[in-house]
Structures are given as structure tokens and as C-alpha cells.
Amino acid sequence: MQEAIVRFKSRFWPDHLLGEILSKRWTETAIPVIVLLIVGFALSRSIDGFLSPVALADQARQAGEIGFIVLGLSLVVIVGGIDLSVGSMFALCDFCALFCLNILGLPIPIVIIATIACGALLGAVNGLLIGYMRLRAFITTLITLIIYRSAYDLLLVDYSNRIAASFPDFPAWNFIGGGDVLGVPSVAVAYIVVAIFGHLFLTRLRPGWHITAIGGSRRSAYNSGIAVRRTIALCYVASGALTAIGALFFAARLGTVGGDVGIGLEVTVLTAVVLGGISLGGGKGSVAKALVGTLIVLLVTNGLTTLSVRGGFQRMTLAAILLVAAIIDIRWLKNRMRIISKVYVTPAYNFLPPPPPTEIGAGGPFEQNDKLRDVSLIGLGRIEAPEDVILDRHDNLYAGSRHGDIIRFFAPDYEKMEVFAHIGGQPLGMAFDKHDNLYCCIGGMGLYRISPDRKVEKATDETNRSLLSVNDDSRLRLADDLDIAPDGRIFFSEATTRYEMHEWPVEGHEARGNGRIVCYDPNKGTTRTVLRGLKFPNGICVASDGQSILFAETFRCSVSRYWFDGPKAGKVEMVLDNLPGYPDNINLASDGNYWLAIVGMRCPALDLAWRMPGFRNRMAKRLPLDEWLFPNINTGCVVKFNEKGEILESFWDLHGANHPMITSMREHRGHLYLGGIANNRIGRYKLANADPDFVQYDKRWGRA
Amino acid sequence: MKLGRVSQQGIVFAIFLAMFAGFAFFLHGFATTANMLALLQNVAVLGILGLGMAIVVIGRGVDLSLIATLAVPPGLVLQMVQDGSSLSLALTAALLLSIAFGLVNGWLIAYAEVPALFTTLATGLFLAGLGQALLFKLDVVQWSAGLAGFEKLGQGVVLGIPMPIIVFALACVVIGLLLTRTRVGAYIYAIGDNPFGARTTGIPVRPTIVLQYVLAALIGCLAGLVMAASVNSMPTRIYNSTWIYDVILVVVLGGIGLSGGRGGVLNVVIGTLLIGTLLNGMTIMDISYSAQNLIKGMVLLAAVIADSFLNPRNEETAQQGDI
Structure with missing residues (x-):
């Protein structure tokens, strides 16, 4: 009561x-x-x-x-x-x-x-x-x-x-x-x-x-x-x-x-x-x-x-x-x-049921293992904060860096690297369109486009202003991840409209639905907000029907599906609920399923605190910022799921010594490439039963 | 940079000597003992006020309410005695009023952090209004029989020297000892030099600032008593005059930089002598009041320009918006 x-x-x-x-x-x-x-x-x-x-x-x-x-x-x-x-x-x-x-x-x-x-x-x-x-x-x-x-x-x-x-x-x-x-x-x-x-x-x-x-x-x-x-x-x-x-x-x-x-x-x-x-x-x-x-x-x-x-x-x-x-x-x-x-941070109620078990021996799809322990490393010490990684159809590897660059590692051994483009803000999610343009979400700046000849252009940095919002929410504060629909429209998530990128833990403390999903149409040059009130929307991936997107809400620990076209246009349905951790990017797997990065695991203390806004409010008012309860970013994992909401497989790295954290993963020719926003390396994991010829570009835009 | 070593105090003193010599040579009746005493007597009150201003300015403040403290508490003494109170009771009341006023000023400046300029502008206005509205019956508070003997403070002569000069001299000695020989004096210099540094080293900055304004109010009251005693009344409308600018003139001209932490009693004396000589000479030359003001303004401007070249503002410790 x-x-x-x-x-x-x-x-x-x-x-x-x-x-x-x-x-x-x-x-x-x-x-x-x-x-x-x-x-x-x-x-x-x-x-x-x-x-x-x-x-x-x-x-x-x-x-x-x-x-x-x-x-x-x-x-x-x-x-x-x-x-x-x-x-x-x-x-x-x-x-x-x-x-x-x-x-x-x-x-x-x-x-x-x-x-x-x-x-x-x-x-x-x-x-x-x-x-x-x-x-x-x-x-x-x-x-x-x-x-x-x-x-x-x-x-x-x-x-x-x-x-x-x-x-x-x-x-x-x-x-x-x-x-x-x-x-x-x-x-x-x-x-x-x-x-x-x-x-x-x-x-x-x-x-x-x-x-x-x-x-x-x-x-x-x-x-x-x-x-x-x-x-x-x-x-x-x-x-x-x-x-x-x-x-x-x-x-x-x-x-x-x-x-x-x-x-x-x-x-x-x-x-x-x-x-x-x-x-x-x-x-x-x-x-x-x-x-x-x-x-x-x-x-x-x-x-x-x-x-x-x-x-x-x-x-x-x-x-x-x-x-x-x-x-x-x-x-x-x-x-x-x-x-x-003192009054800006206003924690909200965020209820999560007890999480599914992950302990070894407990069974279930999330049961911990140590499969990722021995991933091979790319660019160790030479790259900082690759939040997302992507490969083009010539097998080159791209990753963002904290210094505002997009770094390119050359196939086949990914030893040689160069600054592909300098943007100035931290690159987050990335995607290639049909014409090999690299679209990239830049924290604090918006959506940017890098053409194959390395020309950097701003695609959009503002959307329509909400009628009733007090804060001017037309500017994009934290564009996070994106994917491109078959007709070229770009759907990207904006994690929060109330805080800046470096303040994401405060957003986690607040756990209010401050995020949204925005659609940019390069054909018309328009930007429109399509979904509001999301709890830190993060990963985005166009689903198999080409009429909907799957999106992860990090602090709701869920993945939902939103139809932008077709008979169910405008509807939102839950796909995965009550995940044991905080979901990040979503990407295609070679077998038609989806990869999902889980950036950190839930903990009972924060789950309880999320149900007590008053408690967190007092915490925010009386304690210094670094002593608030924040979501963990600790041991994470990669899971594979399908559109029906079933978890098929999970990959863990229990010791985190080799590849400490995971914010995204990308499958390419039988390997899984792993990115992490706090890492100084990119992980490469050999998948056992994957299609050795799978290239995301070919799957999405057809073989050139 | 030998030139940079020449202090403003030295320059002003040289100007004073030159001007004095010039007047003495060209103006008939200037260099007489009677005129000298008159000159000093005329500027004694200004000098006393200058001492009060000096304390505040050395501590990097400014007190525009000095004229109000000059007019209102002494006016209260005259009014209360006129109404039948005893002189001692009236003096106590005036003293308490001055202290309370100084405390309010100090609190607003040190604790509420309102800039000194605005605080003293407003509190001076308030005190003048208080006197006008509640304390005094007439604009000029008249002398009354109960004050018999008190006029010696302004009109008495000791060993041939008029009393105001003696009061000024005594005040100079007391304030000089306070500034140079006591801990509080050292604190005031430290605060004026660098308020943040003073705070960091553990000096009680805020209480010291309050003390500065209480002292300034008390000195203002003393100056007012001397003035009332010498003219046998207190013209409270003096508040409307531009006298406060003369006080600032004395201080700045004497070489106490407005950026604080520098100068002392000697500077006030030199400034007072210069102004006294200037005013006396101009009066003998029969220059009109407005023209005297114009010349005074020009001299002040020259002094401030010289000051800004000799004591450049310290941009490191100057506060943002330190106007």
C-alpha cells in the first residue's frame, strides 16, 4: 500500500x-x-x-x-x-x-x-x-x-x-x-x-x-x-x-x-x-x-x-x-x-522483480561461465574508450576513442591503425548505411556522418521541442546508439534529456524515464522524437521484419520492440524483461538472432533503493556525489536472444583480467568483436558455430 | 626603476611644500601664525574623519556613511540635552548609536557580503533618514544650556593651540598606535593586502572587518562632537553635502591606496595638510565655491591617476567586480 x-x-x-x-x-x-x-x-x-x-x-x-x-x-x-x-x-x-x-x-x-x-x-x-x-x-x-x-x-x-x-x-x-x-x-x-x-x-x-x-x-x-x-x-x-x-x-x-x-x-x-x-x-x-x-x-x-x-x-x-x-x-x-x-536530482520509483539466477550451478540461460577469458586483444594500450566497434565490408575495424576520434584498424591482423576521422566528441554507437557512410552518435554533440572519403558532417543535433517540457529538450545531450531502417531512416536513442554524458551515473541514481528515441530522416533532413519517457534507452537494432526496432532500456533492465511501420506502427512490446544486469548495445547475430551486451550486473541494494525514491532523495541532498548509490559497472556478459524473448546463450568473463568490461559486440566472419567504454583494448572472440562468411553490411544491404 | 620607488606620499608632500611656499610667497596674509592655526582648525574635523576612513580603506573597504555618523549621533546629543537629559546620558546614547550603526555596517559587509560601497551608501541614507524622521525636530540642532562647558572641545585653547587640533593630534597618536603596534592593526593590513590569504592564515577576517566599521563610526561621532562644539550647533543637512568626497580625497591624496593594505596615519596628515592649504589658499584668493570644487576634483583626479600608476591594482588578489 x-x-x-x-x-x-x-x-x-x-x-x-x-x-x-x-x-x-x-x-x-x-x-x-x-x-x-x-x-x-x-x-x-x-x-x-x-x-x-x-x-x-x-x-x-x-x-x-x-x-x-x-x-x-x-x-x-x-x-x-x-x-x-x-x-x-x-x-x-x-x-x-x-x-x-x-x-x-x-x-x-x-x-x-x-x-x-x-x-x-x-x-x-x-x-x-x-x-x-x-x-x-x-x-x-x-x-x-x-x-x-x-x-x-x-x-x-x-x-x-x-x-x-x-x-x-x-x-x-x-x-x-x-x-x-x-x-x-x-x-x-x-x-x-x-x-x-x-x-x-x-x-x-x-x-x-x-x-x-x-x-x-x-x-x-x-x-x-x-x-x-x-x-x-x-x-x-x-x-x-x-x-x-x-x-x-x-x-x-x-x-x-x-x-x-x-x-x-x-x-x-x-x-x-x-x-x-x-x-x-x-x-x-x-x-x-x-x-x-x-x-x-x-x-x-x-x-x-x-x-x-x-x-x-x-x-x-x-x-x-x-x-x-x-x-x-x-x-x-x-x-x-x-x-x-540540491533539488535538481529527483529520484523516481523504479521497481524490478528479483533477478533470474546467474550463479554457477543454478542453471538457466544466464549461468556464469568463463568463455571470454581468453579473448585475443586488438590495439591494447593504443585506444581509449571504444564504446562501440564496427567492421566494414572490407573487414576493417572501426572504434571510437575518448579523444574524439574514430580509429580504424586495418585487416587482416588489426595491428596497423590510423585516425579515420576526428570529430571532437566521444563517439558512441556506430552504423554503416547503404552507401558506406558511417553514422555515429557523439555524446554531447548529436548524430554525425562520416563519408567513405572521411568527410565529417553533422547529420542532426536537434529534434522537435516537447510542448510541455521545462528544460529545452530540442538539443541532443546524449545520443547513444543507432541503427538504420531499410528506407534509410536512422533511429537513435538519446539516453537522457536531463543530464550530460559524464553525469550518466546521476541518471542511474534518479532512474526516471528521461530518455527518448529519435528518428532522423536523411531523405527529408528532418528529425522527430518518436518515443519518450524511456529509462536510459541504449542499444538499438532494426528487427528482422524491417518495420520495427529492438531497443534496450538500461535502467529498466529490459529490451522492447517498437514498430515504426506496418500494421503495428506505433506499438511498443516488451521482449526481454527483468534482466539480471544493465543492457547496453544490441546487434545482429549470424543466425538471425541478436547479441546483447550487459554492461554490469544488478545488485540487491540498488534494486531496493530504486523502490525508495525518498531514501535516494535524502542521499542526493546530504551526501557528496561520489557516495551515492550508482549502478555497478562490474563483470558483464554477452547474451544471445531471439525476437520471442528467449535467452539462447551467454558468454562471461568472470575475472575481467583480459577484457574488463563490455558495452558492445559485433559479429563478423565467425568472430565476436567486443568494445568497452572503460577499456584500452578491443576484444576478439572466436565463435564456435558461427557462419564464417557473415558480414553485417551484406546481411543488411545485400552483397555488393 | 628608481622613479617607481618614489612613493605617492613623497610626491604629495613635495606638492604640499611647493604649494605652501608659493602661497606664502605670493598670498598676502597666508604665512601668519593666525592663519596657520585657522588653517589647521578648519581641517581638523576633516582630518579626524580621514583617520576613520583610513582604517576602513587600509582594510580594503570604503565608508560612505561617515558623514551620517558625523551628523546624527552628535545631533542626538544636542537634541537630548535640549530635551532635558543629562550630558552623560546623551553621550552614552550617542556612543551606543554609533556602535550599533558600526556593527550593522560591519555585519552587512563581512557576513552578508554586500559590497562595502553599497552597504555604506544605503546605511548612511538610512541613518540620515532616521535622524530626520525620528530624532531631530529641526534641521539644525541648536546648542542648549545643558551643554555648558562642552563647547571647550571645539573652542578651547590649550597652550595657544586650538582644541580641535589637539583632538586631531591625539586621535592620530591613538590610531597610529592601533595600526602599527597592535595585533588588530596588523590584521587590518593583512586583510587589506589579501583578504583570502588572511583568511587562509587563520586571521579572524570577519570580526576584524566589523571592528573596522565600528571604529570608523566612533571616529565619525568624535569628529561630529568636535564640529558641534566649535560651531555651537549641529547642521544635520551636512549629510546632503559632498563632504564625503573631501574625506576620500584626503585619504587617497595622502597615499592610502584604495586597493588596501598600504598607508598609515602619516598619509592622512599629509593629505589633510595639502587639502587644508589648498582650501585656505583658494579662500584667500576668493575663488567661488563651485570653482573650488572643480579645482579640487581636478587635483583628486590627478592624484588617482598617479596612484594607479604607482600602486597598480593587483589583478591576482583583486576580486571580480571589485569596483
């Missing part, structure tokens, strides 16, 4: 989604958004007409002006700096705009250009000092704050009366200051345009990536060839230019050059940046965060003003919010990965 509840919960309670949601980057923005909603809700309850169109339009106007400055500062913070001089630059740009318009009487487009150029120039001073001369951003912009402010004060003495005396009246200028487009204030429209461009710039364009890279790690960015100094300098220029745009709208709206313009603005803007969740110190941040931060600060300050809170309380509230936000931001960034690693 209790187990039934556990099984039910494991099946329908989506606890694995928590870790997947948390590992999304937008969760970093989720907290500021929640704060914004709370603030907005609280204020709309306590202030009448807070959400009326007039009030909203007014808010939007201010939000736009400050928003531009926040965007500029965000850019600087993302690149790893800070700009405290924005308030003074704002004042100077405001002065510049009004000076050009009221005193020089320049036309409006020139005024706009002159103001933005003024901001960019002021920013360029910062950029030169910080980017090229490598001064400290904080102290430098603090000084330019003083210098710009005193320059503004000096200019004000001379010109404030003349500026205040003239009242320019141009429709275009008034539109900038107070106009709207379909009810949306002009400044908000401009802000939206700039913000969308800024988002695309930061997330899609190369300079944006450079900025994030420099903020993330300045030295690494330099080492990878990014023009660090220039990029940093340009960020300050952009900050100045964006501040100028904000000042332009401010100047058009109010038309004043008071002594207090821009005083303390840097604190407001900085608060917005920090509240939005743009981390101080660089490398993280987005336009959405800048926008959210701007809105929170504006709502709080305007709300408190409307509620006629005294200045002192307003300061205290603002300071308290800034501090709490900074603490949460820093704690969250520091511990987010730890939290994710």
Missing part, C-alpha cells in the same frame, strides 16, 4: 520540474518581478486613482526618463564597472539641450544630436580613464561627478537667467516633452524602442556578448581575444549617451535648469539597477531587469510622496529596500547553484 503511494507520487508528482525551473535564467528576474507586483498591489490599495490612465501616463513619463539612465548604468554594471556621475551628466546634458535651444536657437534635430553628443563625450571621459587607463570605476566616476557638477554650477551662474527668460514654442519640442502616441507618452515609446534594441543587443549580438563576457571574467575575456579596454570604454560612452536621451526628454518636459537637477540621481538609478537584480560586479543582467528595477523604485518613491510620507521615512524606506534587495541578490546568486544541485 505504502509502495503504491510512492509509485503514484513518483509517477504523477512533477517534483523534477522544480530544479528545471530554477535552472532557467529568467528565475533570476522572477524575484524582482514579484517585488514589483507586491509593491504595485500595495500602493494601488492604499492610493486612490493610482492605476488611473492619467496617473499611469505620468508614471510612464518619469519611468522613461529615469529608465534611459538605468539602461546606461546597467550596461556599465554588466561590464563590471559603475558610473556614479550619471546625475551630474544628466544635469549637464539638460543644460546643453536648453542652451542650444533657448540661447543658440538651433533647430531641434541639431539640439538632439548636440545633446546626445555632449552625453557621449562626458561618458567618453569616464571611458578613457576607466577603460584605457584602468582607473577604479567607483572613485573615478565619483570625481567626475564632482567635476561635472561644479562645471554645471559654474555654467548655471552665467546662463540660468537667460535660459529661464526664453520660452521656446516648437511643436516638435513640445511633442518630445508632453506628446503621446495613441495615449502612450512619447518618452515611453522611445524607451520601448531602445529597450527592445537593447535586449536584442545584449542577447543576440556579438558586442552584447562581449560585454557580458568581460563582466563575467575580465581576464578570460582578454585571453579569448575580446578588445576589453575598448569595450569597457564604449560602455561608459553608451551610458553617457543614454543619460543624455533621458535628459533631453526631461529638458523638453520641464525646461528648467535648477540647481538641484540630477542631485542624488545616481542613488536612485543605482537602487533601480540593484533592485532589478543586475548583480554588482558584472556579468549578469538584462534589459528586463533594468525595467523592473526602474518601475519598483519609481512606484515606491512616487507612492511614498503621494502618501505624503516625511522625507526622513522616505529615505529610510529606500535605504532599507536597497539593502534587503542587495542581501537577497547576493545570497541568491551565491547559493542558487547549490540550491539547484
Whole structure:
């Protein structure tokens, strides 16, 4: 009864989604958004007409002006700096705009250009000092704050009366200051345009990536060839230019050059940046965060003003919010990965009945023997991690290697070897198509094709995205084994969509159905997922009818059959259930049956633990990774089975001294070639009653 | 690289001497005993604040809330005495407020790991707001009869030397001994030099950082008391001024690198003298306040550029995002 509840919960309670949601980057923005909603809700309850169109339009106007400055500062913070001089630059740009318009009487487009150029120039001073001369951003912009402010004060003495005396009246200028487009204030429209461009710039364009890279790690960015100094300098220029745009709208709206313009603005803007969740110190941040931060600060300050809170309380509230936000931001960034690693692994219920006996003397098809003890070895010490082995019709032997190569051993003695092709990722399952192209599953990369003239091409590395999955499962993480249907379609297994290749033991600990089978059609160039929810699907072999595949599910200890064509299309049937070990690759045998590699044997402790998700969950949370219960990869064997699900024969190597592990086997001209992902050799075993002329290519594609 | 051996302290001292000689030669009324005492008296408070900032900066931090601690706890003393409390009670309250404030700063920086810059920016804002909202009735807290005798701290003269100068000198001696003769002082230098290394060698980094900010808050409070005693009131709006930049100027100009681990009391004294001379000379020359700020800013910029050439940032121990 209790187990039934556990099984039910494991099946329908989506606890694995928590870790997947948390590992999304937008969760970093989720907290500021929640704060914004709370603030907005609280204020709309306590202030009448807070959400009326007039009030909203007014808010939007201010939000736009400050928003531009926040965007500029965000850019600087993302690149790893800070700009405290924005308030003074704002004042100077405001002065510049009004000076050009009221005193020089320049036309409006020139005024706009002159103001933005003024901001960019002021920013360029910062950029030169910080980017090229490598001064400290904080102290430098603090000084330019003083210098710009005193320059503004000096200019004000001379010109404030003349500026205040003239009242320019141009429709275009008034539109900038107070106009709207379909009810949306002009400044908000401009802000939206700039913000969308800024988002695309930061997330899609190369300079944006450079900025994030420099903020993330300045030295690494330099080492990878990014023009660090220039990029940093340009960020300050952009900050100045964006501040100028904000000042332009401010100047058009109010038309004043008071002594207090821009005083303390840097604190407001900085608060917005920090509240939005743009981390101080660089490398993280987005336009959405800048926008959210701007809105929170504006709502709080305007709300408190409307509620006629005294200045002192307003300061205290603002300071308290800034501090709490900074603490949460820093704690969250520091511990987010730890939290994710605690909740990402969510073990599931995986029931297996007691395994069939394998002991010597116990009888049965799995009874242990020592037939593989004396296999002869190929390439000892010269190859690493041949997960799969395959032979072409000229008897040459191919195997993958850990270094991302496919190695070819030449017939007849397999002494001479060469790198057949370099791919870059670990080659796993392999198969030849009719035209001698070698298709190969590459862990972490996808499905690759090597033509007979050794040209390496990517066949596919993505499939259709599942509608309801949280993780983006369109990318192939761990393509494992494949086989090719008579019409050329390639069916390959992807062992897991939740972990990377080196994390396969974690997948074994979790034992959830995270794997799938994907079909790539080279004729149409399409890739489609055909089966989902499999527990580490591994070996794949097209069955004798040419309309179905046999596939092994490693952590379900079973082999199933899936029909992709014919009357039973879409059906899945169990062929072998409750194996005593973890099945790996499946391949054709010369007598029409199939070879199956068993990579490791089950053990009662893990079988029991697989029925106790809570137990494994605690283990995953409290113990270091290398002390979790993982599936064994110990003594394995090769078995021969038929489509009816009968085990015909088994071959063991009890001591594992000569050929320690087995992940695949391939029959060729009376011999069985053995591969193992942890081996530095390939095994060759002489089969007693096998067809001495059997070649897999001929069997599959006909004698050439 | 003989040139590299010239410390910034030496350069600044040379500039100070040159400037002093220039003013003394060209400016009428500069090189008089009265003006010298006035010069020192004017910068004594700044110098005391500089000592507080120096402790924090040597430990690779920064304290922007010094002006708030200068204004609020001493303002509290004046306000409480005005409201009828005894002077000792008021002083105790101010002391406790300063210590509590320093503890909060230190906790946020050392334990919550919020960058010092942002912590002190926000806590300074908070303390100023607290004073404005809850503690003071008026922006300028006035002197009251209960404080009789206390004004000697700011206006007294001992052996012909004004009291603020004596307080500054005493503070210099105490802080100097703390930094050079005690274990805590050595810890502060070690932390400023390489915080991770200090932690690895077993220095109690976090408690020491907290101590730095408590000391800074206490020194800020002392400076505020001296200031209040010399002008017979506490203009709490001083928080809105750009005074904190002057304090940083004193420290950086004197040669205490912002990357920490370097400098000492002597640097603060030299920085203070230079600023005092500069301000005094400019005042005698009747330069406007804004122009004085502009010149100050330029001098500060030159000092920072010189500093970055003489004490280049150590990229190995500089934290990521160490702005």
C-alpha cells in the first residue's frame, strides 16, 4: 500500500520540474518581478486613482526618463564597472539641450544630436580613464561627478537667467516633452524602442556578448581575444549617451535648469539597477531587469510622496529596500547553484522483480561461465574508450576513442591503425548505411556522418521541442546508439534529456524515464522524437521484419520492440524483461538472432533503493556525489536472444583480467568483436558455430 | 626603476611644500601664525574623519556613511540635552548609536557580503533618514544650556593651540598606535593586502572587518562632537553635502591606496595638510565655491591617476567586480 503511494507520487508528482525551473535564467528576474507586483498591489490599495490612465501616463513619463539612465548604468554594471556621475551628466546634458535651444536657437534635430553628443563625450571621459587607463570605476566616476557638477554650477551662474527668460514654442519640442502616441507618452515609446534594441543587443549580438563576457571574467575575456579596454570604454560612452536621451526628454518636459537637477540621481538609478537584480560586479543582467528595477523604485518613491510620507521615512524606506534587495541578490546568486544541485536530482520509483539466477550451478540461460577469458586483444594500450566497434565490408575495424576520434584498424591482423576521422566528441554507437557512410552518435554533440572519403558532417543535433517540457529538450545531450531502417531512416536513442554524458551515473541514481528515441530522416533532413519517457534507452537494432526496432532500456533492465511501420506502427512490446544486469548495445547475430551486451550486473541494494525514491532523495541532498548509490559497472556478459524473448546463450568473463568490461559486440566472419567504454583494448572472440562468411553490411544491404 | 620607488606620499608632500611656499610667497596674509592655526582648525574635523576612513580603506573597504555618523549621533546629543537629559546620558546614547550603526555596517559587509560601497551608501541614507524622521525636530540642532562647558572641545585653547587640533593630534597618536603596534592593526593590513590569504592564515577576517566599521563610526561621532562644539550647533543637512568626497580625497591624496593594505596615519596628515592649504589658499584668493570644487576634483583626479600608476591594482588578489 505504502509502495503504491510512492509509485503514484513518483509517477504523477512533477517534483523534477522544480530544479528545471530554477535552472532557467529568467528565475533570476522572477524575484524582482514579484517585488514589483507586491509593491504595485500595495500602493494601488492604499492610493486612490493610482492605476488611473492619467496617473499611469505620468508614471510612464518619469519611468522613461529615469529608465534611459538605468539602461546606461546597467550596461556599465554588466561590464563590471559603475558610473556614479550619471546625475551630474544628466544635469549637464539638460543644460546643453536648453542652451542650444533657448540661447543658440538651433533647430531641434541639431539640439538632439548636440545633446546626445555632449552625453557621449562626458561618458567618453569616464571611458578613457576607466577603460584605457584602468582607473577604479567607483572613485573615478565619483570625481567626475564632482567635476561635472561644479562645471554645471559654474555654467548655471552665467546662463540660468537667460535660459529661464526664453520660452521656446516648437511643436516638435513640445511633442518630445508632453506628446503621446495613441495615449502612450512619447518618452515611453522611445524607451520601448531602445529597450527592445537593447535586449536584442545584449542577447543576440556579438558586442552584447562581449560585454557580458568581460563582466563575467575580465581576464578570460582578454585571453579569448575580446578588445576589453575598448569595450569597457564604449560602455561608459553608451551610458553617457543614454543619460543624455533621458535628459533631453526631461529638458523638453520641464525646461528648467535648477540647481538641484540630477542631485542624488545616481542613488536612485543605482537602487533601480540593484533592485532589478543586475548583480554588482558584472556579468549578469538584462534589459528586463533594468525595467523592473526602474518601475519598483519609481512606484515606491512616487507612492511614498503621494502618501505624503516625511522625507526622513522616505529615505529610510529606500535605504532599507536597497539593502534587503542587495542581501537577497547576493545570497541568491551565491547559493542558487547549490540550491539547484540540491533539488535538481529527483529520484523516481523504479521497481524490478528479483533477478533470474546467474550463479554457477543454478542453471538457466544466464549461468556464469568463463568463455571470454581468453579473448585475443586488438590495439591494447593504443585506444581509449571504444564504446562501440564496427567492421566494414572490407573487414576493417572501426572504434571510437575518448579523444574524439574514430580509429580504424586495418585487416587482416588489426595491428596497423590510423585516425579515420576526428570529430571532437566521444563517439558512441556506430552504423554503416547503404552507401558506406558511417553514422555515429557523439555524446554531447548529436548524430554525425562520416563519408567513405572521411568527410565529417553533422547529420542532426536537434529534434522537435516537447510542448510541455521545462528544460529545452530540442538539443541532443546524449545520443547513444543507432541503427538504420531499410528506407534509410536512422533511429537513435538519446539516453537522457536531463543530464550530460559524464553525469550518466546521476541518471542511474534518479532512474526516471528521461530518455527518448529519435528518428532522423536523411531523405527529408528532418528529425522527430518518436518515443519518450524511456529509462536510459541504449542499444538499438532494426528487427528482422524491417518495420520495427529492438531497443534496450538500461535502467529498466529490459529490451522492447517498437514498430515504426506496418500494421503495428506505433506499438511498443516488451521482449526481454527483468534482466539480471544493465543492457547496453544490441546487434545482429549470424543466425538471425541478436547479441546483447550487459554492461554490469544488478545488485540487491540498488534494486531496493530504486523502490525508495525518498531514501535516494535524502542521499542526493546530504551526501557528496561520489557516495551515492550508482549502478555497478562490474563483470558483464554477452547474451544471445531471439525476437520471442528467449535467452539462447551467454558468454562471461568472470575475472575481467583480459577484457574488463563490455558495452558492445559485433559479429563478423565467425568472430565476436567486443568494445568497452572503460577499456584500452578491443576484444576478439572466436565463435564456435558461427557462419564464417557473415558480414553485417551484406546481411543488411545485400552483397555488393 | 628608481622613479617607481618614489612613493605617492613623497610626491604629495613635495606638492604640499611647493604649494605652501608659493602661497606664502605670493598670498598676502597666508604665512601668519593666525592663519596657520585657522588653517589647521578648519581641517581638523576633516582630518579626524580621514583617520576613520583610513582604517576602513587600509582594510580594503570604503565608508560612505561617515558623514551620517558625523551628523546624527552628535545631533542626538544636542537634541537630548535640549530635551532635558543629562550630558552623560546623551553621550552614552550617542556612543551606543554609533556602535550599533558600526556593527550593522560591519555585519552587512563581512557576513552578508554586500559590497562595502553599497552597504555604506544605503546605511548612511538610512541613518540620515532616521535622524530626520525620528530624532531631530529641526534641521539644525541648536546648542542648549545643558551643554555648558562642552563647547571647550571645539573652542578651547590649550597652550595657544586650538582644541580641535589637539583632538586631531591625539586621535592620530591613538590610531597610529592601533595600526602599527597592535595585533588588530596588523590584521587590518593583512586583510587589506589579501583578504583570502588572511583568511587562509587563520586571521579572524570577519570580526576584524566589523571592528573596522565600528571604529570608523566612533571616529565619525568624535569628529561630529568636535564640529558641534566649535560651531555651537549641529547642521544635520551636512549629510546632503559632498563632504564625503573631501574625506576620500584626503585619504587617497595622502597615499592610502584604495586597493588596501598600504598607508598609515602619516598619509592622512599629509593629505589633510595639502587639502587644508589648498582650501585656505583658494579662500584667500576668493575663488567661488563651485570653482573650488572643480579645482579640487581636478587635483583628486590627478592624484588617482598617479596612484594607479604607482600602486597598480593587483589583478591576482583583486576580486571580480571589485569596483
